[in-house]
Amino acid sequence: MSRPIALRSVVDGDELFLADVYGSTREDELAVTDWTAEQKRAFCRMQFDAQTAHYRKHYLRAEYFIIECNDCPVGRLYIDRSAREIRIMDITVLPEHRGKGIGTRLLSDLQKEAKQCGKIVSIHVERMNPALRLYQRIGFQMAEDKGVYLLMEWKPTAGFT
16 A cells, blocks of 8 residues: 655745754764754754755755655655756654665656756765665666765656656
């Protein structure tokens, strides 16, 4: 049975949820520190605020979405569309919802859109991020090695459906 996945635009009341989603991406990294839970929360909030400011400054046309599954918020998707590409600035699904096809479905939808528009889909991903395997599996290829990050691109082909 297919799970209803939807996107809705971020609104002012979503900030705490979005900060929690961001924090979920740092859990493994922070688990090895001797910081208290409060120190970890404060660090993640500072980093979330810095990331948000960066996105707002450098991606003026960006769209910011909450990913919902069965009407429950489960993650975030930030996209910047230009004449040449669909840039995935961020896609994060909360840990308890990963591995259920949500990210794959959203990426597939973006690939279909890109094919119709003749655009590429791109994303920066940390080389140790487990999602890298997903991107490779669905046809993304490394376009540039930026050290810690890889720029991955998907280009439409005649065989994509």
